[in-house]
Amino acid sequence: MSGLLRRLLVGVPATWLLLFFGLPFAFILKVALSQAVVAQPPFTPLFADGRFQGSLANFALLAEDDLYLDAILASLRLAATATVACLALGYPMAWAIAGTKRRWRAPLLALVALPFVTSFLIRVYAWIGLLRPTGFLSETLQSLGLIDGPLALMPSDVAVALGMTYTYLPFMVLPIYASLEKIDPVLAFAAADLGARPGRVFWSITLPLSLPGVLAGSLFVFVPSVGEFVVPELLGGPGTPMIGKVIWQEFFNNRDWPLASALAVVLLALLAWPIARAQRAETATARGLS
Amino acid sequence: MALGALSVEGVAKRFGAAAVLDGLSLRIAGGSFTALLGASGSGKTTLLRLVAGFEAPDAGRILLDGADMDGIPPYERPVNLVFQSYALFPHMSVADNIGYGLRREGLAAGEVRRRVSEMLALVRLDGLEDRKPRQLSGGQAQRVALARALAKRPKLLLLDEPMAALDRGLREHTRSELKRLHRELGTTFVLVTHDQEEALALADRVALLDRGHLAQEGTPEDLYERPASLAVARFVGEINLIGGRTSDGGTVEIPGLGSIRVPARLPIGSEVFVGIRPEKIDIGAVGWPATVTDVAYHGDRSVYRLALAGGVEIRASRPNRTGEQAEVGESVGVSWPEGAALVFPK
Numbered sequence: 001m002s003g004l005l006r007r008l009l010v011g012v013p014a015t016w017l018l019l020f021f022g023l024p025f026a027f028i029l030k031v032a033l034s035q036a037v038v039a040q041p042p043f044t045p046l047f048a049d050g051r052f053q054g055s056l057a058n059f060a061l062l063a064e065d066d067l068y069l070d071a072i073l074a075s076l077r078l079a080a081t082a083t084v085a086c087l088a089l090g091y092p093m094a095w096a097i098a099g100t101k102r103r104w105r106a107p108l109l110a111l112v113a114l115p116f117v118t119s120f121l122i123r124v125y126a127w128i129g130l131l132r133p134t135g136f137l138s139e140t141l142q143s144l145g146l147i148d149g150p151l152a153l154m155p156s157d158v159a160v161a162l163g164m165t166y167t168y169l170p171f172m173v174l175p176i177y178a179s180l181e182k183i184d185p186v187l188a189f190a191a192a193d194l195g196a197r198p199g200r201v202f203w204s205i206t207l208p209l210s211l212p213g214v215l216a217g218s219l220f221v222f223v224p225s226v227g228e229f230v231v232p233e234l235l236g237g238p239g240t241p242m243i244g245k246v247i248w249q250e251f252f253n254n255r256d257w258p259l260a261s262a263l264a265v266v267l268l269a270l271l272a273w274p275i276a277r278a279q280r281a282e283t284a285t286a287r288g289l290s
Numbered sequence: 291m292a293l294g295a296l297s298v299e300g301v302a303k304r305f306g307a308a309a310v311l312d313g314l315s316l317r318i319a320g321g322s323f324t325a326l327l328g329a330s331g332s333g334k335t336t337l338l339r340l341v342a343g344f345e346a347p348d349a350g351r352i353l354l355d356g357a358d359m360d361g362i363p364p365y366e367r368p369v370n371l372v373f374q375s376y377a378l379f380p381h382m383s384v385a386d387n388i389g390y391g392l393r394r395e396g397l398a399a400g401e402v403r404r405r406v407s408e409m410l411a412l413v414r415l416d417g418l419e420d421r422k423p424r425q426l427s428g429g430q431a432q433r434v435a436l437a438r439a440l441a442k443r444p445k446l447l448l449l450d451e452p453m454a455a456l457d458r459g460l461r462e463h464t465r466s467e468l469k470r471l472h473r474e475l476g477t478t479f480v481l482v483t484h485d486q487e488e489a490l491a492l493a494d495r496v497a498l499l500d501r502g503h504l505a506q507e508g509t510p511e512d513l514y515e516r517p518a519s520l521a522v523a524r525f526v527g528e529i530n531l532i533g534g535r536t537s538d539g540g541t542v543e544i545p546g547l548g549s550i551r552v553p554a555r556l557p558i559g560s561e562v563f564v565g566i567r568p569e570k571i572d573i574g575a576v577g578w579p580a581t582v583t584d585v586a587y588h589g590d591r592s593v594y595r596l597a598l599a600g601g602v603e604i605r606a607s608r609p610n611r612t613g614e615q616a617e618v619g620e621s622v623g624v625s626w627p628e629g630a631a632l633v634f635p636k
Contacts, residue, residue, distance in 0.1 A: 189344055190377035192364045194391030194442065204390075208381050 032058055032261035043257050058262035068263060074240040078157060079225035082164035086221045087214065090172030098180040112173050124163055124234050131159050159235040164225045171220035179213025215278050223271050243267055292321030293355055294445035294478030296341065301350035303336055310336045312502035323472050323479045325489035328499035338448055338482050342371045354445060370439035371448040376431045378423035384434050385419035391442040409437040429460045440475065449481045453488060465492055486526050490514065498522055520634040523565050530604040531563045542633065546600020552631045561636040568593065570630035571606035573616055577625030582616050596624055
């Protein structure tokens, strides 16, 4: 491939990243360093009277008020719960699909992705119908005589974790399937030939070789879950809000753009860390494999 | 008798409508180096999978040192396999690959280490224990696969087309390495191959499979010099086949050519093929008159196409000892030692 073409091909995603991530993020960072004012726009300029006016005051405020730390911790906890649940459900699904005859795999994968044809909002609303005290689950269990009073599954953190698990499950299944499908089936025969029972074949061969998929799937679930807004808004309880909700409140209820921006920056920094870690692990694996 | 004797008794295996093995019986002596030779579709790979335990026979028995292998899973059989693709575990180092089977036996870590370095020395890969499979050359990967299978000290080592992925220069070297390992270990080696040259050069016994049956089992010389059937003669080496009819006890009448004396006796009047290996044919002044129609120069030898009377065409291969060659169009005499003519019923 010619050098020019290669530079062009690398340039397209780089430009995309710069336009739709780099520039907006630079703007958010700029706002985060300013102060809120009742004006249009609702924040002070970064440079005034020929001097830099920015400060880290908003970040200091985030550190002082427990509300923000609690929101971050609650978000991480719920996102981790959803990730573990997705892994527990998604790995066996991916494993089963990878183990079926080749002609069944495409239709099964299409079924995994099928929920995407319906609006995300409608699917989360459907969960309200299932989980609310007068909803399907509660009514059914009562009519079967299994429970006495109505079952209040929502609004609650459990409902939020359930909703996010449901929403992001395909993002776990697909990368795990992709890595399982790539494993040469002859390796399992080789392991059995060398004395490994089926369970041992899984733990020593299949699972380690599918870890890149597990890692990618976990990131695909964890990262959007931490900043999730719609699911906790619709299914969440009155307890500790998730960070996405807090950012929304700061922006639209309190009209404190700088504080909301600072919070967004902190959230990004928090999520960049596991992504960077995963990237490094991936590189190390790739180096070991090549 | 040495350990690792394999006995295959009336084994049949079908996949759907196709009978891949059709009542195959075969005995492999303990400590031997046997080649399972056959074209693709002969059933040799299926037999290998049955012996390793990856498939179960539909009928018949497989016995290893007299013990019926029926129902014994691959992870409990004293048989190890060197896969055609080597099947090294990509996420494990060379040492971990070789030690994998030993750890499954529950050996202590120190003992595993000792056996692994013993194996590395055996296949002459000392110093490569920390490499990952992707960092190995084809020849090195193959030796790791060998070491990994041999580390278990199997009674029987199965080798599935072990040279297929190696380039030509490396094959010669690998052949002598395999022979050395076999000599040093005394384990029964069973080599599955479609390459008759490889089978003849490596093995001390060759079993030729043809469409699910055993066509012939014997020494390489048996198969080449005394093929039991036309199929064997055709598969192993080159052969000229001339159609004719047996007249009296020791001759075959070739239409338009004359009668050829043959050693074997078949009922008078039966349709037969006379088979003569190209290198047994002499070109000189005496014998059947023939015309040279083509010469292919191979350096060490030349292959001549010769037209005899009655439209009979044969190929002769002669070593180029003096540099003198018969030329195209030349009239020559063609002869062969009497024992060189083989007879097969049509």
